[in-house]
Amino acid sequence: MNARIGLLTRAAATVTALGVTFSGALVLAAAPAQAQRYVTPYGFEGSAFGTRVVSGDAGLRSGRSAWSPLGCTKEAGVTRGNKVASVQESPQIDIGAVTSTNTTYRRAKRGVVGVRGVNRIADVTLRGSDGAALALTGLATRTHVWRRDGARRFGASTDFSSSDVSVTVAEDTPVEGPLGDLVQGAQDGIDGVLAALQENGGRIAIPGLGVVRQGSAYTIERAGIGVASGYMLRVTLTDGTEVQIGRSWSKMVRDLPAGPMGGGATAVEIDALAGIVQSGRIATQPLPCEGTHGKVRRSPLAGADPGNADALVVDGARASAYGVQRSTGAARGWTEATITRAALGDGAVVLGAVTGRANVSQSADGRVRVNAAGTTIGSLTVNGTERAIPRDARSFAIPGGTARVEVNLVERTRRSIRVTAARVTLFEGTAGEISVRLGTAKALIRRK
Structure with missing residues (x-):
């Protein structure tokens, strides 16, 4: 040999393994009923997924859970969707059911066309040492881009929501300063968590677990392009593995001769x-x-x-x-x-x-x-x-x-x-x- x-x-x-096992029980969603299609003067694109894990050692990324890509199309009335029952990334990372959809639409009576992206995650639990943990339930990331007849610009919006968030700290860990802000903010769900992160430079450490960072949210509303982008959270565990949570992105452009x-x-x-x-x-x-x-x-x-x-x-x-x-x-x-x-x-x-x-x-x-x-x-x-x-x-x-x-x-x-x-x-x-x-x-x- x-x-x-x-x-x-x-x-x-x-x-x-690099601290993560890239696996999951994949269950494709049943094909949604398609609305009547209509060719518009615009191009639509979109992408939504629940989680992605990036290895700290190699920079390699796991598959995007329940990834629903919408390739560029000029048609309104198109829906793309995907769903996974659960994802077991590693003993530290548990992810429940994830559902993602992207939809282009036309509302003729209202004179509007648009594209929506939605990602929903039933629950995410990240575990560290000495009992430290971050648990999130009922997460949703939504993006929306639209254009009204006669409007000079596109409209765009991004929002996040959750039903519950909890932060558990290791025994004898002082709950004060930025960590205290995070624990307190969690009582108000993801909005409180994001507000605490923004007040503390966009990142807060949880001893024994890692660093929680706010993702990103932005919109572009111009004459030729509209974009709505949302990334809920990024958590870097103590071994360097990054867990990206809650992604949706929607885009519209004009002038595709x-x-x-x-x-x-x-x-x-x-x-x-x-x-x-x-x-x-x-x-x-x-x-x-x-x-x-x-x-x-x-x-x-x-x-x-x-x-x-x-x-x-x-x-x-x-x-x-x-x-x-x-x-x-x-x-x-x-x-x-x-x-x-x-x-x-x-x-x-x-x-x-x-x-x-x-x-x-x-x-x-x-x-x-x-x-x-x-x-x-x-x-x-x-x-x-x-x-x-x-x-x-x-x-x-x-x-x-x-x-x-x-x-x-x-x-x-x-x-x-x-x-x-x-x-x-x-x-x-x-x-x-x-x-x-x-x-x-x-x-x-x-x-x-």
């Missing part, structure tokens, strides 16, 4: 990683509904070594997006994900200069073209020896049976394309399986 492979096999059996755009890029998507994580993304950048007005948007440059176990080491990960729409109805957009170097299995498999790129364009007469030009892999090294990537193969096995590599994975429709530069799977079907997508990009232009 190769020394590097043997090292990883042993590591897979002994490495513990080419139609709604969409997609995005992710440098690294982890499906399974040697018992350390089961989901996670590194470096992402979306392509907005209206495009980027001809400017390139880039994510921060990122690197990671989840669990410090050398199962996956990533350097120079970045995602970018570009989109422009013309008054003629012509448009062009692309998304791109790049990685300078990705080493899997303690360096057993190394890929260099990986780029995944998705391109989409539309002519003034409505013809759409998509392609994956620019998708490349600069190098492949196996056990220290550089190997050529077969030109005529989309999938090939690494000699010795330790890994399978798939390259240039492309899914396309008439108006969209999704590209993955490489997908690497080590120890397939075993407890130590590693499955990672490198350089994933998607771009699209919808009719409505």
Whole structure:
């Protein structure tokens, strides 16, 4: 057995999770009854979810519980929803039922169109040492953006609510100062908690549990765009794990002469990683509904070594997006994900200069073209020896049976394309399986 492979096999059996287990009993909500659809002059977008956990060690994020995304559309009467019965993140984190919905609507008699996002969480309990805890019940985050006939600007609103909040402190902990404000504020529910946080610089420590921070809430009400964004709370536990609670986001834009755009890029998507994580993304950048007005948007440059176990080491990960729409109805957009170097299995498999790129364009007469030009892999090294990537193969096995590599994975429709530069799977079907997508990009232009 190769020394590097043997090292990883042993590591897979002994490495513990990053303080969280990304899991949950997923129950998709029954498809809601759709209202009659109506094509508007506006583009709608939205997203809502209950919780997300970010590892303090690696910066990897768990899946968003009950995530309900609303891709850009010009249609009113569209509803998207999702629901989970419960989520068991770790012994420290218990999350009850979560429900999320996004709805676009038209009220013809009132002369108004809009989009609403709602996230509801039955309960969240975070536990620390010596009995310290934060418990929240009946949480709701709501966002709403609308436009009235003849109005010069969009309207937008964000609000939070709860039925109960309790803060339990460890024995012999003085309840005074900011902590006292938090305990007192909890008696008034989430409004009291947020008020206490605002009065104390946006963060209050609970000894033995961690630091509670206010999330964010803002609205944009302009002639060309309306946005409502709400993030209820962020709690950083003592081990560095961050728990994000209660998210909803709604957006409307006008002037989409080419139609709604969409997609995005992710440098690294982890499906399974040697018992350390089961989901996670590194470096992402979306392509907005209206495009980027001809400017390139880039994510921060990122690197990671989840669990410090050398199962996956990533350097120079970045995602970018570009989109422009013309008054003629012509448009062009692309998304791109790049990685300078990705080493899997303690360096057993190394890929260099990986780029995944998705391109989409539309002519003034409505013809759409998509392609994956620019998708490349600069190098492949196996056990220290550089190997050529077969030109005529989309999938090939690494000699010795330790890994399978798939390259240039492309899914396309008439108006969209999704590209993955490489997908690497080590120890397939075993407890130590590693499955990672490198350089994933998607771009699209919808009719409505």
